[in-house]
Every structure is written in C-alpha cells, then in structure tokens.
Amino acid sequence: MCASHYKLDNLTAIVDRNNLQIDGPTKEVMSLEPLLSKWQAFGWHTLEIDGHNMSQILSSLDEAEKTKDKPTVIIAHTVKGKGVSYAENMVGYHGIAPKDGRRGKESLDHALRNIGDPQFTKEKVDHLLKKATHYQKEVDKKVEDSLPKFFRNYWWNSSASMQVKMIPTRNGFGQALEELGQDEKIIALGADITASIRMDKFYASHPQRKNRFFEIGIAEANMTLIASGLAKEGKIPFIGSYGVFVTGRNWDQLRTTVCYNNYNVKIADAHAGISVGADGATHQALEDITNLYYLPNMHLTVPCDSIETEKSTKAVTYIKGPAVVRYAREATPIVTTSDTPYQFGLANIIRYRKEKKNFIEAFEIKLSSDYTSEGEDLTLIACGPMVAEAMRAAYILKEEYNLESRILNIHTLKPIDKKAILKAAEETNIIITCEEHQVGGFGNIVAGVIARNKKYSTPLLLDMIGVEDRFGESGEPWELTKVFGLTAEHITQRAKKLYEKKK
Structure with a gap:
C-alpha cells in the first residue's frame, strides 16, 4: 500500500512462485490465489513470467523500468530444484547440501550433469572442492586454537570415560505434545516448520487430532492472535516457530494481546540460540530471553536437554497464563534422566x-x-x-x-x-x-x-x-x-x- 501510495515506480518486487513451502504445497498451507489480483488491489503493476526463461526475465525488468507512477511486481513461476532430477519439486531439499564423502560427491556430479552448464567442467569443480576442503581445514584449526587447553582433552565423548548421549532437545517437546494431545482442550498451531520443531508429533500418530491442528503459514503475528482467541474460549493453544520469529515478529501481539489479558497461550521458542548453526545470524535467537522475561504474566522455562524439555512442556501446560519453553534444534548432551527431580x-x-x-x-x-x-x-x-x-x-x-x-x-x-x-x-x-x-x-x-x-x-x-x-x-x-x-x-x-x- 505504501509503495503504490507514493507511486514508487523505481521499485520492483519479484515473487518466486514455486508453489512450495516447508510444510508442503502452498495451496494446502495457506492458499495465495488469486495472487495477481491481490497485488493489483494494492495498486501494483503486475507481470507473470516463466521464472526459468531468461528472455522473459529481462523483458519484464525492462517493462518494469518503463512503468510510471506504479511499483511493479513480477510473478515468476518456477520449479524448486529445477534441472536436478532427485531434488526437483521436492520440499525435503530445502537448505540441504550434498553430504561429505563418496555419496555426496556422486550426488553433486549427478546434479551438475543434470544442469548441463559447460562452465562446470570436472577440472573446475575439483579445483573448487579442493579449495573448499583447504578452507575448512583452516577454519577447523582457527576454531580449535580458540579453545583453552588443559593437561587432558575434556571435550564431549573424547575418551572412554564420561560418555554422553546426544539427542535433539526439540524431541522432548514433541514427545510431551504428543502425550498432552490426549486432552481435547489442547490445540496446536503451525508456522510452516511444523515437523522441524516437532509440533507435528501432536497429530503424526493420531490422525484424529488433525482437526485440532491449524497451519497458519509464515504469519507469526496472526498465529498469536488466533491462539489468543482460542485461549479466550477455554482452549490451551500451543504456537511455535524459530525462536527469533515466534518471540520477535509477534512481540507486540505477545505483549498487548496475550500477556496483557493473561491468556493461556503456550509458546514453543524453538531452534533458539546458536543451535540453528548454518542458518546464520538472521535465524539465531540471541535476544529472546530479555524480550520475554520482562513481559508481565509471562512464564519462562529454558530446559537443559530433551528429557527436561519434555518435563518443562508438561509443567507449563496447566499453569494459568502465557508460558514459553525455549529449546534448541541440534543434538545436545543428555544430562538428566526421567528420575531427576524436577x-x-x-x-x-x-x-x-x-x-x-x-x-x-x-x-x-x-x-x-x-x-x-x-x-x-x-x-x-x-x-x-x-x-x-x-x-x-x-x-x-x-x-x-x-x-x-x-x-x-x-x-x-x-x-x-x-x-x-x-x-x-x-x-x-x-x-x-x-x-x-x-x-x-x-x-x-x-x-x-x-x-x-x-x-x-x-x-x-x-x-x-x-x-x-x-x-x-x-x-x-x-x-x-x-x-x-x-x-x-x-x-x-x-x-x-x-x-x-x-x-
């Protein structure tokens, strides 16, 4: 609305319309159609193209440049992973790189053959991989040099003694939610990473619960408001996403709607901290404890491992008022047991x-x-x-x-x-x-x-x-x-x- 109101004809948006998102086909997660009409309703000049056709891409950009008094949106219809047979149109290849070792090299070679670009000669690819391996060794040395040294190596599982199991903390949340789902008052709401944060455990083995699960898509503020309405009617809604999104994008809704009214909304602050690793700074929640702690009526738990996450999730469910469970994505040491007092x-x-x-x-x-x-x-x-x-x-x-x-x-x-x-x-x-x-x-x-x-x-x-x-x-x-x-x-x-x- 702002762009069209100010007639920003030097602004061009490109929508990668591949019909997929992490939780599945877009039409099933949150239908966007009629997409073109929606952009037009907001005053944009609209174009539709084949996003894999370079001549169409260039001509649409030329038309956008010539358009006056309106911003332009280009709806580029694409196929995710196009040209790579084993990855084409597959949600599972989101953010996935070929693995190390022989099988990874084979999948990379297969992908390059599928793409068929003459730039990717065997010599160039081998040189790039060799360069990457050398760089990784340099990084590994730098990382290890940053670690204080002692008479012994005390790192995790580095010796025959002091062995520890590593299990993703998020598994504990999923196990708790599956058990809690027996209560008809429990409702689960997803934000397009349902399986990743283990929210799907609520219904995966219990298809009859699907009518108590609502996929909201990447719309954390909306999800929070929907949960507030459900809580007002006596339900116990669970919402969840990456910690950086489910406590940041919707902070105003958490403060003014959930906490101000003391609504019984439970928040899965998932993939918190640096546990999301390769996803980088935009996805690493390093400010969420402060954002949440000072909200009146809020309860906040930060469990140490998968077992304690399960206990914490169950504990906050029947505490009146809003509550957050902050947990990690990657496998972390199991340092408690089911018998550990909690x-x-x-x-x-x-x-x-x-x-x-x-x-x-x-x-x-x-x-x-x-x-x-x-x-x-x-x-x-x-x-x-x-x-x-x-x-x-x-x-x-x-x-x-x-x-x-x-x-x-x-x-x-x-x-x-x-x-x-x-x-x-x-x-x-x-x-x-x-x-x-x-x-x-x-x-x-x-x-x-x-x-x-x-x-x-x-x-x-x-x-x-x-x-x-x-x-x-x-x-x-x-x-x-x-x-x-x-x-x-x-x-x-x-x-x-x-x-x-x-x-």
Missing part, C-alpha cells in the same frame, strides 16, 4: 562427584530446597544447553585445579528461584552465569536478584559468560560454541581467574 520454579543443584564411564553418573542432582552447602569454592549458574557446559566445567575445575563447584540449573527463569541464587551467593561468594544468549540477558536477571536482596556481609565476585554484543553467524553449532567462548573450557578459564581474585 519442579517448576525450583532450581536443581548439581555437584560433580567422581569421573565415571557415563557422564551423567558422575554427578548428583537435587532440588534446591533439599540441598545443604558443602563449602564449594564457586557457583556456576546456567540455563538451557549451557547447563551441560557448566557441568563439564565443574569436572575440569575439579580434575585440573581441585576446585569444587556448585551448579545451579535454572530451568525456570520466571518465576526464578531467588532463594537458591541468594544462598549460592552467600555461601560461595563467586558467581559465574552461563547463557547461550546475548550476555546479560540471563546474567542480569541473576545479578538483579542478588543486588536487590543480598545483605553484603562479604564481598561477591560475579562474571557473566554469553555472546558478547554481536549477532551470530553461519557455522556448525559446536564450532560457534567454541568461537563465541561458550564452552566448558572457556567457563573453566574464567572461573579460575575469578577464584584467584578471591584469594
């Missing part, structure tokens, strides 16, 4: 005991209400995937420096366990907060609890570990964890320095 609103206290064959067996976990001080040297306070890194840091601190660490797993950020935080501050006098988020999003919440409530009978040393005032970038999640200084090795290094200051 209570919404209460932190878990974790203590490293002794090196064992399995990582989880090396630790003891209690509810904060059941814990008595053991005279630890320092406290690591973490949430989400950083709990596992804090646990590994406690292991390194003990083995390398004989330092004892108290770990607080703050899976519930709101309401936060103030008593556990204050107790740790008073009893250890050293606090290091750990977050996979812009530094201070979680750390400042903890610091605020201490500053507003602690009686300063003894000095307190506090440090915060997180992403240092920058956007994310593309890379493997574990690469980014190292580059951003979020590993146990970095936590150990910072904790040791803080402890030396205390002495």
Whole structure:
C-alpha cells in the first residue's frame, strides 16, 4: 500500500512462485490465489513470467523500468530444484547440501550433469572442492586454537570415560505434545516448520487430532492472535516457530494481546540460540530471553536437554497464563534422566562427584530446597544447553585445579528461584552465569536478584559468560560454541581467574 501510495515506480518486487513451502504445497498451507489480483488491489503493476526463461526475465525488468507512477511486481513461476532430477519439486531439499564423502560427491556430479552448464567442467569443480576442503581445514584449526587447553582433552565423548548421549532437545517437546494431545482442550498451531520443531508429533500418530491442528503459514503475528482467541474460549493453544520469529515478529501481539489479558497461550521458542548453526545470524535467537522475561504474566522455562524439555512442556501446560519453553534444534548432551527431580520454579543443584564411564553418573542432582552447602569454592549458574557446559566445567575445575563447584540449573527463569541464587551467593561468594544468549540477558536477571536482596556481609565476585554484543553467524553449532567462548573450557578459564581474585 505504501509503495503504490507514493507511486514508487523505481521499485520492483519479484515473487518466486514455486508453489512450495516447508510444510508442503502452498495451496494446502495457506492458499495465495488469486495472487495477481491481490497485488493489483494494492495498486501494483503486475507481470507473470516463466521464472526459468531468461528472455522473459529481462523483458519484464525492462517493462518494469518503463512503468510510471506504479511499483511493479513480477510473478515468476518456477520449479524448486529445477534441472536436478532427485531434488526437483521436492520440499525435503530445502537448505540441504550434498553430504561429505563418496555419496555426496556422486550426488553433486549427478546434479551438475543434470544442469548441463559447460562452465562446470570436472577440472573446475575439483579445483573448487579442493579449495573448499583447504578452507575448512583452516577454519577447523582457527576454531580449535580458540579453545583453552588443559593437561587432558575434556571435550564431549573424547575418551572412554564420561560418555554422553546426544539427542535433539526439540524431541522432548514433541514427545510431551504428543502425550498432552490426549486432552481435547489442547490445540496446536503451525508456522510452516511444523515437523522441524516437532509440533507435528501432536497429530503424526493420531490422525484424529488433525482437526485440532491449524497451519497458519509464515504469519507469526496472526498465529498469536488466533491462539489468543482460542485461549479466550477455554482452549490451551500451543504456537511455535524459530525462536527469533515466534518471540520477535509477534512481540507486540505477545505483549498487548496475550500477556496483557493473561491468556493461556503456550509458546514453543524453538531452534533458539546458536543451535540453528548454518542458518546464520538472521535465524539465531540471541535476544529472546530479555524480550520475554520482562513481559508481565509471562512464564519462562529454558530446559537443559530433551528429557527436561519434555518435563518443562508438561509443567507449563496447566499453569494459568502465557508460558514459553525455549529449546534448541541440534543434538545436545543428555544430562538428566526421567528420575531427576524436577519442579517448576525450583532450581536443581548439581555437584560433580567422581569421573565415571557415563557422564551423567558422575554427578548428583537435587532440588534446591533439599540441598545443604558443602563449602564449594564457586557457583556456576546456567540455563538451557549451557547447563551441560557448566557441568563439564565443574569436572575440569575439579580434575585440573581441585576446585569444587556448585551448579545451579535454572530451568525456570520466571518465576526464578531467588532463594537458591541468594544462598549460592552467600555461601560461595563467586558467581559465574552461563547463557547461550546475548550476555546479560540471563546474567542480569541473576545479578538483579542478588543486588536487590543480598545483605553484603562479604564481598561477591560475579562474571557473566554469553555472546558478547554481536549477532551470530553461519557455522556448525559446536564450532560457534567454541568461537563465541561458550564452552566448558572457556567457563573453566574464567572461573579460575575469578577464584584467584578471591584469594
């Protein structure tokens, strides 16, 4: 509307009309037709072309340039993956590159043969792949050099002892939603990445529930308002998408409609933090904890692994009012069990005991209400995937420096366990907060609890570990964890320095 109102005839939009999106055919996800008429209704000059025909592309751009007093939209009809037989018109090849190894090379060769461009000679392709391999080795070395070194290698599953399973955190959300779906009041709403965030588990094995699932498409604000209406009528709606979208694009709706009215909407803040890796900065939610925490009536949980995600999802479902479960995409260490005590609103206290064959067996976990001080040297306070890194840091601190660490797993950020935080501050006098988020999003919440409530009978040393005032970038999640200084090795290094200051 704005473009046509101001007669922006130097503006041209191109719509890639391939009839697909991640959740399936566009006409099934959210029909767009009559697309041409809709653009015309907003005052645009419209053109339709074959998006694979270069002469049509060029002539349409020429016509757009000559059009006066109107912006132009070019509806380019295309076929996703055109020319590559195994990928053509296939949703599953969204964001997928050929895999490493022989099979990956074969699929790449097959694709290049299908495309048939004479530019892609075998010599050129081999040179490019060799160059890419060399570049990757350089990056790998740079990443490894950024990691603090110790007498031993403590990295995940690098030795016969302290072995850990890796399972995507999102799986726990899906398992919980599948079970919760037995309740007829539960409604699920998708935003075009239903399977990716495991929202599809709600109905995948229960087709009769499909009438309680609504695909809204890439329209987070609309999805939030629909959920609000359902909640007003007594339903318990779950909405979800990438964390950066489901807490950012719709923040006004979360604030003014959901939280202001205290509606019972549950939000899956999925693929949060740097766990989306290769998707890069635009898709990495590193500000969402701050965006959500200060909304009145909001409940916020950031579970540490798949098992705790399942528990957290179930816990917030029947708490009155809006609630968010923030979880990751990639496989992360399983550091709790089904028997690990869990209570919404209460932190878990974790203590490293002794090196064992399995990582989880090396630790003891209690509810904060059941814990008595053991005279630890320092406290690591973490949430989400950083709990596992804090646990590994406690292991390194003990083995390398004989330092004892108290770990607080703050899976519930709101309401936060103030008593556990204050107790740790008073009893250890050293606090290091750990977050996979812009530094201070979680750390400042903890610091605020201490500053507003602690009686300063003894000095307190506090440090915060997180992403240092920058956007994310593309890379493997574990690469980014190292580059951003979020590993146990970095936590150990910072904790040791803080402890030396205390002495």
